[in-house]
Amino acid sequence: MFKYRKRVLAASAAIALAAGLAACGGDDGGESSDNPTGDAAATGEAGGTLNYLIYAPIEHVDPQRIYVGRDITNFSRTVYRQLVTFPISTDPEVSNTPVPDLATDTGTSEQGGKVWSFTVKDGVKWEDGQPITCEDFKYGASRVFATDVITGGPNYLLSYLDIPTDEKTGLPAYNGPYKGDGQELFDKAITCDGNTITYNFKKPWPDFPLAVAGLHMMDPYRQDKDQGDKSNFQIFSNGPYKLEGTWSKNKGATLVRNENYDPATDDPDNIRRALPESIVFNIGQTTETIYDQLIADSGDAQTAVTGQRVPPAYYNQIEGAVADRSSLQASPYVDYLVPNFRNMTDPKVREALKVATNAEAWINAGGGEKAYAPAESIVNPAVVGYQDNPAFSGPQEGDPEAAKALLEEAGVQTPFPITFTYPSSETADKQAAALKETWDAAGFDVTLDGLGDTYYDVIQKPNKESDVIWGGWGADWPSAITVTPPLFDSRINLTQNSDGQDYGAYKSDEFNSLVDQAQEAGTLEDQTAALQEADIVLGQDVAYIPLEIAQFYFLYGSKVTGFTTTPASSMYPDLGAIGVES
Amino acid sequence: MYAYVVRRLFVGVIMLIAMSLVTFVLFFASPIDPARYACGKNCSPELREQTRNALGYDKPVIVQWTDFLKGIVQGRDYPDDPELRAAAPELVTHCPAPCFGYSVVNTKTVNEEIKEAFPVSLSISVAAVVLWLFFGVLLGVMAAIRRGTIVDRGIVAAALVLYAFPSFFIGLFLLKFIAIKWELVDVPVYTTIAEGGIGGWLSSLLLPAVTLAMLYMAGYVRMTRAFVLESMTEDYVRTARAKGLRQNKVLVKHTMRAALTPLVTLIGLDFAGLMGGAIITETVFNYNGLGKLAYDANTTNDLPTIIGLVLLLGTFVILANIIVDMLYAVIDPRVRVG
Numbered sequence: 001m002f003k004y005r006k007r008v009l010a011a012s013a014a015i016a017l018a019a020g021l022a023a024c025g026g027d028d029g030g031e032s033s034d035n036p037t038g039d040a041a042a043t044g045e046a047g048g049t050l051n052y053l054i055y056a057p058i059e060h061v062d063p064q065r066i067y068v069g070r071d072i073t074n075f076s077r078t079v080y081r082q083l084v085t086f087p088i089s090t091d092p093e094v095s096n097t098p099v100p101d102l103a104t105d106t107g108t109s110e111q112g113g114k115v116w117s118f119t120v121k122d123g124v125k126w127e128d129g130q131p132i133t134c135e136d137f138k139y140g141a142s143r144v145f146a147t148d149v150i151t152g153g154p155n156y157l158l159s160y161l162d163i164p165t166d167e168k169t170g171l172p173a174y175n176g177p178y179k180g181d182g183q184e185l186f187d188k189a190i191t192c193d194g195n196t197i198t199y200n201f202k203k204p205w206p207d208f209p210l211a212v213a214g215l216h217m218m219d220p221y222r223q224d225k226d227q228g229d230k231s232n233f234q235i236f237s238n239g240p241y242k243l244e245g246t247w248s249k250n251k252g253a254t255l256v257r258n259e260n261y262d263p264a265t266d267d268p269d270n271i272r273r274a275l276p277e278s279i280v281f282n283i284g285q286t287t288e289t290i291y292d293q294l295i296a297d298s299g300d301a302q303t304a305v306t307g308q309r310v311p312p313a314y315y316n317q318i319e320g321a322v323a324d325r326s327s328l329q330a331s332p333y334v335d336y337l338v339p340n341f342r343n344m345t346d347p348k349v350r351e352a353l354k355v356a357t358n359a360e361a362w363i364n365a366g367g368g369e370k371a372y373a374p375a376e377s378i379v380n381p382a383v384v385g386y387q388d389n390p391a392f393s394g395p396q397e398g399d400p401e402a403a404k405a406l407l408e409e410a411g412v413q414t415p416f417p418i419t420f421t422y423p424s425s426e427t428a429d430k431q432a433a434a435l436k437e438t439w440d441a442a443g444f445d446v447t448l449d450g451l452g453d454t455y456y457d458v459i460q461k462p463n464k465e466s467d468v469i470w471g472g473w474g475a476d477w478p479s480a481i482t483v484t485p486p487l488f489d490s491r492i493n494l495t496q497n498s499d500g501q502d503y504g505a506y507k508s509d510e511f512n513s514l515v516d517q518a519q520e521a522g523t524l525e526d527q528t529a530a531l532q533e534a535d536i537v538l539g540q541d542v543a544y545i546p547l548e549i550a551q552f553y554f555l556y557g558s559k560v561t562g563f564t565t566t567p568a569s570s571m572y573p574d575l576g577a578i579g580v581e582s
Numbered sequence: 583m584y585a586y587v588v589r590r591l592f593v594g595v596i597m598l599i600a601m602s603l604v605t606f607v608l609f610f611a612s613p614i615d616p617a618r619y620a621c622g623k624n625c626s627p628e629l630r631e632q633t634r635n636a637l638g639y640d641k642p643v644i645v646q647w648t649d650f651l652k653g654i655v656q657g658r659d660y661p662d663d664p665e666l667r668a669a670a671p672e673l674v675t676h677c678p679a680p681c682f683g684y685s686v687v688n689t690k691t692v693n694e695e696i697k698e699a700f701p702v703s704l705s706i707s708v709a710a711v712v713l714w715l716f717f718g719v720l721l722g723v724m725a726a727i728r729r730g731t732i733v734d735r736g737i738v739a740a741a742l743v744l745y746a747f748p749s750f751f752i753g754l755f756l757l758k759f760i761a762i763k764w765e766l767v768d769v770p771v772y773t774t775i776a777e778g779g780i781g782g783w784l785s786s787l788l789l790p791a792v793t794l795a796m797l798y799m800a801g802y803v804r805m806t807r808a809f810v811l812e813s814m815t816e817d818y819v820r821t822a823r824a825k826g827l828r829q830n831k832v833l834v835k836h837t838m839r840a841a842l843t844p845l846v847t848l849i850g851l852d853f854a855g856l857m858g859g860a861i862i863t864e865t866v867f868n869y870n871g872l873g874k875l876a877y878d879a880n881t882t883n884d885l886p887t888i889i890g891l892v893l894l895l896g897t898f899v900i901l902a903n904i905i906v907d908m909l910y911a912v913i914d915p916r917v918r919v920g
Binding site (some may be wrong): 057059067147148149151152153154155156158169170171178179180227228229230232233249250251284285286288289292293296298299453454456457458460461476486492495497498500501 | 612613614615618620621622623624625626627628629630632633635636661663665666669670672673675686687688689754757758762763765768769865866868870874878881883
């Protein structure tokens with residue numbers, strides 16, 4: 001499952017719902033922490049060593065390759081400053097509004113969002129004391145184009161920056177700084193004038209500052225430190241911490257104070273309080289071992305936080321004093337189903353599937369309200385301009401009778417055979433069985449097709465046998481432009497050999513046209529309006545069926561102070577605010 | 583003897599070549615596209631194709647396999663991109679012969695990965711072997727010489743119970759209760775001798791080694807008991823006793839020597855298997871040895887690492903077999919190799 005960053009400049013309705021979800025989780029069963037909403041005003045203590053416990057190895061620590069929400073925020077708060085960034089706040093409207101970081105302001109745009117300029121602050125330095133220059137930002141952006149070396153990172157710049165496409169490869173005519181092909185094209189697209197960097201795009205990018213703050217693709221990079229692929233686990237800091245020794249993919253690393261970081265060039269209260277004297281990233285322990293230690297509150301676990309969710313089997317141990325150290329918040333991720341439009345061509349059959357879908361049973365089988373919250377759109381409530389999709393409002397327990405009537409109207413033979421493909425696990429198998437129950441009762445004949453490691457390779461194949469497919473997604477930055485177009489724009493997804501991320505092979509001129517409108521919009525408001533309309537079209541076509549929003553249920557050590565999760569940190573522990581008793 | 587070893591080594595090399603080919607074919611027969619994994623989220627078909635080219639997965643399997651074999655003999659450069667080598671040679675990683683490949687997932691050569699993980703697996707394996715041999719053989723002999731007594735029955739029953747527990751259960755039990763809940767020892771973290779001295783190194787091995795030792799020890803208790811009992815009925819043992827030799831001398835000099843021969847085979851193969859990585863134990867304790875490396879490589883479709891580890895494990899087993907066969911001749915004068 002892709003679990004990536006999403007955060008949000010929330011519209012008022014979105015804020016209300018997000019806050020509601022947070023409060024709901026925090027108040028649940030008396031298991032809220034003493035700081036249930038992660039009140040950013042409650043700050044931690046300075047000094048000591050904070051431990052961050054992580055299960056799976058971090059794939060990339062190279063800024064241009066980092067693409068996981070937890071890692072983006074952890075490195076933003078510690079070692080990689082950005083032109084603009086998101087501040088520490090539990091208020092989504094504040095937390096998802098970029099503030100200046102290495103730039104003097106949040107940027108100025110011209111030509112309806114096609115040109116953006118930022119000025120780099122004076123006095124900002126790398127960990128070796130050298131100044132961060134405009135050229136460093138330009139070089140950092142150039143690395144994004146070296147897609148044969150710098151793999152796995154966000155690649156939005158490839159489609160936005162004003163560089164022609166090579167007809168032979170279908171990729172930009174500039175291939176990064178290493179081989180030099182097309183360098184002159186890049187030098188025209190991004191220019192430096194003193195400390196001012198200007199980006200020229202081929203289409204408007206009204207939410208560019210959100211993208212800059214939401215990812216590290218636009219971060220500065222020092223050319224003399226670049227070793228291409230060999231830089232994947234190297235950190236050259238410009239933030240309040242620096243790497244001590246080397247980063248071990250399977251063990252982690254320790255961050256210590258960066259003596260060349262000047263807080264006067266930062267906004268410590270709102271962006272990086274940098275409270276712990278050092279931060280240890282401890283990688284590799286299983287989630288169960290992490291929670292055994294956190295529950296026992298033993299040893300280094302007393303000063304530990306984690307981005308691993310409490311496993312459902314441990315819920316009954318989070319009670320009493322242990323529950324005071326817990327936090328339950330809605331995550332930025334939404335799980336959903338897509339009907340395969342190649343097989344389920346009749347809209348009434350898709351409608352019947354939607355009506356019969358028992359999302360409540362799915363949630364309950366997956367661990368209940370500590371694991372999931374209901375969703376009414378594929379867009380997370382915290383995303384800018386979120387609105388409930390009217391196609392999915394109301395009860396979500398499934399209505400087999402109504403679905404049966406729709407199948408009869410469709411005139412199809414029942415039981416109507418369908419295959420539900422999902423990534424198998426002990427929990428997912430139970431959840432799939434729960435869905436099957438009401439689908440079968442409605443007149444479908446469901447075959448469950450749980451897959452292992454081959455999941456994404458199978459569901460991306462155009463000739464797959466699946467009729468209903470599970471998916472999970474989070475926005476890359478707080479805009480629906482990073483949600484619905486990547487998942488349902490047939491023009492960028494469907495090819496002869498692959499369905500890309502449009503697993504259901506959905507194809508709609510109406511939807512694509514609204515995506516075009518959003519991408520050509522010169523303002524955030526126009527973009528948001530087009531995307532809202534596009535989501536309604538998806539709902540009408542039953543291009544997807546939302547299942548739930550994953551809940552972030554975390555536990556932390558008793559000596560952790562100021563524990564906070566914010567939209568800026570993708571609802572993971574926000575290292576900008578957290579401290580430990582020293 | 584020399585010709586025998588050379589012949590066995592030659593057959594072993596042929597087997598390793600065949601194993602590498604089988605691994606390649608199986609990997610590419612799977613529906614998993616390693617380029618999709620490396621390319622990341624929002625990967626367009628064009629980008630995926632470029633990633634596939636960059637990783638070399640666009641070439642026919644047989645070409646990739648022969649490139650791999652050439653790398654073992656000649657060494658290789660990664661990425662194998664002449665244009666990049668000319669423009670920015672410092673970005674190219676040279677993997678000297680014998681090169682087992684380059685892991686894009688871990689951004690290092692497979693040789694480097696093995697070099698880092700090998701000491702961890704070796705440490706755990708040696709510690710476990712010492713524990714299980716000492717206690718397994720000791721208890722097995724005790725059970726044999728007190729056959730039919732409560733001691734014998736108690737040891738055999740305990741061995742059976744231990745044998746019934748899988749290693750993940752024993753490991754999790756030790757970790758969860760001994761280390762975390764009761765805090766009798768620290769949560770184990772692999773410590774090298776350079777980092778923690780001999781004491782630190784040994785204490786870091788305690789729980790993983792005990793986990794493995796308990797599993798293997800149970801089998802060794804039963805087998806030692808059976809082999810010793812069998813030897814005790816041999817004519818030459820009876821003769822030794824009849825000659826008036828003391829019981830301890832009969833046991834050590836005559837009975838144990840015969841009983842050790844089949845044990846050597848088992849020890850050799852078990853040790854070789856462990857050297858290929860105690861996957862479950864290393865994963866439970868988060869020890870970055872060859873077993874955990876293999877587990878991670880499988881979950882990330884890291885073909886070069888998988889192949890490197892398959893060949894390494896194969897080499898261990900083949901070498902262990904040859905060594906065991908040679909040891910037979912040393913231990914038992916009746917056996918002659920060749």
